[in-house]
Amino acid sequence: MLSSLHVKLNAINNNKYFQAFTVVVIILAALTIGAKTFELPDALSGAIQWLDVFILLFFLIEIIIKFFSYQNKLNFFKSGWNLFDTVIVIGSLIPTAGQGILIARLLRVFRVLRLVSAVPQLxxxxxxxxxxxxxxxxxxxxxxxxxxxxxxxxxxxxxxxxxxxxxxxxxxxxxxxxxxxxxxxxxxxxxxxxxxxxxxxxxxxxxxxxxxxxxxxxxxxxxxxxxxxxxxxxxxxxxELPQLTADHQTRQIFATHQQVQSLHQELEEIKALLKSKPHQ
Incomplete structure (x- = not known):
């Protein structure tokens, strides 16, 4: 069961549409952080607040999927990018109230850097x-x-x-x-x-x-x-692709019609010999 779960989560984590959606969410997170620096109407501020909650939940689900997609869970922590994403997500869970409000806001700003870990070229x-x-x-x-x-x-x-x-x-x-x-x-x-x-x-x-x-x-x-x-x-x-070395010889993959006919004739002869052989 755990093996099948690992395979399914790994397929989700490597899915190009899931990765593209992750990039879109990170961009939305960057836009919401910038939008909060402006004076906005109450309705728009409330919508941004709900969007921020959705982004946080998605990041949390995404990091859980990434963690359980590893067959050996310790390998997850061997990647510096995984540790960076985990710190950002956990830091975003800090309530923005009291003495931790400044740290929480700064960590939310650093969520934009997750775009680097989400794009292989970056x-x-x-x-x-x-x-x-x-x-x-x-x-x-x-x-x-x-x-x-x-x-x-x-x-x-x-x-x-x-x-x-x-x-x-x-x-x-x-x-x-x-x-x-x-x-x-x-x-x-x-x-x-x-x-x-x-x-x-x-x-x-x-x-x-x-x-x-x-x-x-x-x-x-x-x-x-x-x-x-x-x-x-x-x-x-x-x-990751099969490599051909000097030891590999080129082989003919497609047979001609004459070769097929010859093979068919040989098979018929073998069948005839088997039938004519007396049972012991």
Whole structure:
């Protein structure tokens, strides 16, 4: 009985229409959260409240179906996405009253993120992003070193020109971040060039390193990781299909009319021999 229940729930969980309906409900949940930030008529507010109850019940039923669709229930908790969905659903059950009202509302906002776990393509992107973070971390450390060196130079050279922008290392790093994001960086450069005409070298080399070199390195890491994730996903999909190896030989599936006639004739001869054989 449990085996048949597992098979039925697994079929429901993997049904494309059920998955599509889940995505629609998640989108409705996002819209209801946004609608509550407006001043609405009482009738519409009541309808949204009932819709929110329906969404919560559906999420609860959906997570129960997903849990019991696993033959080994411990495998359910081995997936980070399942744990994320469970936390969101359980958090949404917290009554929105008293001291827990803020936490409950925040968890309801995070229900929108369930769209990521419901769409395989989005899960692939997030998995690639998480796998790219360690490599991006090394690039970030190198960027911090460059920021720190330029911040020290800027504080030592330009602090007399503008104390608000170059007063110390921390303020200089904020100014450099402003330059790296191209936020009115030319005004900062022209201000120092009025005193040090050659200071444009300082800004252009910093922009070249941060905006062009390190940014492209970040993009390259993300693209490389995403390409590897797509290749791995395609390999997993192909592994579910029967594969032909070099040991497999091509076989003729369809027989000709002559071959069928020959086989039929041989069968008739075998039948005749069996009938003519005396019974012992």
């Amino acid at each position: 899960k692939l992107l997030i998995n690639a992003l998480f796998k790219a973070i360690p490599k991006m971390g090394y690039i970030a450390v190198l960027m911090f070193i460059i920021f720190y060196i330029y911040a020290v130079i800027g504080s030592l050279v330009f602090s007399d020109i503008n104390e608000e922008l170059w007063g110390d290392v921390s303020i200089s790093m904020l100014t450099l971040f402003r330059i790296a994001t191209f936020e009115d960086w030319t005004d900062v450069m022209y201000e120092t060039m009025a005193v040090y005409p050659i200071s444009w070298v300082y800004y252009l080399t910093f922009i070249f390193l941060t905006a062009f070199v390190f940014l492209n390195m970040m993009i390259g890491v993300v693209i490389e990781t995403m390409t590897a994730e797509h290749a791995l996903a395609e390999k997993d999909n192909e592994s």
